Amino acid sequence: MMPVNHPPSERLLAYATGAADVPLRLLLETHLSFCPACSREVGRLTAPGGTLLEAVPEEPVPAGLFERIWAEASRHEPPRPVEGVPLPASVLAELPPAEAWRWHPVPGSGSRTARLVREAPGGCGLFLVQMKPGARFPRHAHRGGEEGMVLAGGVWDRGRFLEVGDWDSAPAGSSHELRADEKEGCWALIREECEDVKLTGWRGVLQRAASLLSH
Amino acid sequence: MEEDGALLGAIARGSKAAFQSFYERHAGRLLGYVLRVTRDRSLAEDVVQEVFTAIWQKASSYQAEQGTPLAWMYRIARNKLVDRWRRGPPGVAWASEAERPVLALVQADPELSMSLERALEGLSPEQRQAVELAVLGGYTHEEAATELSVPLGTLKSRIRMALRHMRALLTE
Numbered sequence: 001m002m003p004v005n006h007p008p009s010e011r012l013l014a015y016a017t018g019a020a021d022v023p024l025r026l027l028l029e030t031h032l033s034f035c036p037a038c039s040r041e042v043g044r045l046t047a048p049g050g051t052l053l054e055a056v057p058e059e060p061v062p063a064g065l066f067e068r069i070w071a072e073a074s075r076h077e078p079p080r081p082v083e084g085v086p087l088p089a090s091v092l093a094e095l096p097p098a099e100a101w102r103w104h105p106v107p108g109s110g111s112r113t114a115r116l117v118r119e120a121p122g123g124c125g126l127f128l129v130q131m132k133p134g135a136r137f138p139r140h141a142h143r144g145g146e147e148g149m150v151l152a153g154g155v156w157d158r159g160r161f162l163e164v165g166d167w168d169s170a171p172a173g174s175s176h177e178l179r180a181d182e183k184e185g186c187w188a189l190i191r192e193e194c195e196d197v198k199l200t201g202w203r204g205v206l207q208r209a210a211s212l213l214s215h
Numbered sequence: 216m217e218e219d220g221a222l223l224g225a226i227a228r229g230s231k232a233a234f235q236s237f238y239e240r241h242a243g244r245l246l247g248y249v250l251r252v253t254r255d256r257s258l259a260e261d262v263v264q265e266v267f268t269a270i271w272q273k274a275s276s277y278q279a280e281q282g283t284p285l286a287w288m289y290r291i292a293r294n295k296l297v298d299r300w301r302r303g304p305p306g307v308a309w310a311s312e313a314e315r316p317v318l319a320l321v322q323a324d325p326e327l328s329m330s331l332e333r334a335l336e337g338l339s340p341e342q343r344q345a346v347e348l349a350v351l352g353g354y355t356h357e358e359a360a361t362e363l364s365v366p367l368g369t370l371k372s373r374i375r376m377a378l379r380h381m382r383a384l385l386t387e
Contacts, residue, residue: 009375010371013371013374013375013378014356016290016378017349017356017374017378018290018293018294018297019349019355019356022298025294029276032278032281033276033278036278036280039278039280039281040280040281042281042282043280043281043282043286044282044378045378046281046282046286046289046290047282047283047286048378048381049286049289049290049293050282050283050285050286050287050288050289051286052248052289053241053244053245053248053285053286053288053289053292054244054285056244056247056248056251057244057247058243058244058246058247059243059244059246059247059250060243061242061243061246062260065242065260065263065264066235066238066239066242068264069238069263069264069267069268070231070234070235072264072268073234073267073268073271073272074231074271076268076271076272077272078227078229078271078272078273078274078275079272088275088276089227089272089273089274089275089276090272090273090276091276093269093272093273
């Protein structure tokens with residue numbers, strides 16, 4: 001199934017030109033692994049880079065460099081797929097191993113989140129979100145923007161049903177809630193600016209209390 | 216190119232022989248590119264090592280739709296370089312403009328990329344500046360827009376137009 005909702009073209013441009021930060025780069029690479037149309041656009045935008053590399057005069061390679069590289073590469077086996085979470089190898093290779101992901105339940109919602117990448121304290125981060133079938137991710141507000149995509153299952157967001165590979169975004173200052181597909185639930189990969197998602201209601205009180213305790 | 220794609224497929228299946236063949240075909244040009252950008256042989260060899268390690272790990276993710284294997288390798292190398300620059304000490308400016316890779320490219324020896332030079336020369340001065348800073352230079356779009364004193368949207372529009380123009384020239 002092809003994704004119906006795609007990242008804005010300026011995001012593909014940022015990816016193709018190296019301007020995307022690491023969380024955005026990984027999020028886009030994941031979308032590309034589902035989306036031939038966006039892959040072709042990235043291919044068009046990065047063609048000059050391949051031509052550049054082809055045209056650069058070769059430099060003599062020092063003896064022993066391959067052995068050095070092989071010694072290093074063979075210590076980094078290609079990452080093992082994570083069951084139920086279809087992240088491409090190019091993304092898994094940049095993440096800590098799945099055993100090290102620290103999951104945080106969202107109180108009373110049937111959802112949990114794990115931060116996979118953090119750019120800098122207070123900077124943007126990349127999160128994995130799992131929602132059980134029919135789970136509601138409660139209403140929350142974003143100080144910074146949010147972008148994300150569905151990895152498996154499906155989710156309702158602001159009247160739209162998003163399926164595997166579909167891209168979604170919520171601008172800074174907005175708030176929304178999510179509801180997972182009744183049968184399959186949902187896995188989603190999310191980039192948050194500011195890492196600042198504020199839950200509302202009693203969950204927000206718990207969130208603030210937990211934040212105070214952790215300082 | 217087809218051979219490179221086949222080698223990447225074999226690397227994805229764990230073939231060391233394919234990995235070595237891919238290395239032997241491209242390590243020299245990759246080192247040439249990274250050396251021009253970093254101007255530091257030891258650093259360049261480290262980056263080449265990182266790039267090939269990434270190729271070993273990520274080969275199964277290569278998709279022909281995303282461009283040629285060389286374009287894919289270029290993207291990995293460029294990202295490794297950008298990540299190194301971004302990981303630099305916060306608040307410390309570049310020691311000199313000469314450390315910007317765009318100048319490394321501008322000052323590169325005349326053998327470098329006749330086709331790329333031709334493509335760059337075909338751009339308007341504004342498009343060329345945008346490409347040099349934001350595509351080849353490792354600047355973020357925001358940095359490049361500030362550097363050129365243009366709105367961010369204008370910069371992105373120039374980059375997009377320039378890349379279309381370059382692609383058309385390079386595939387003529």
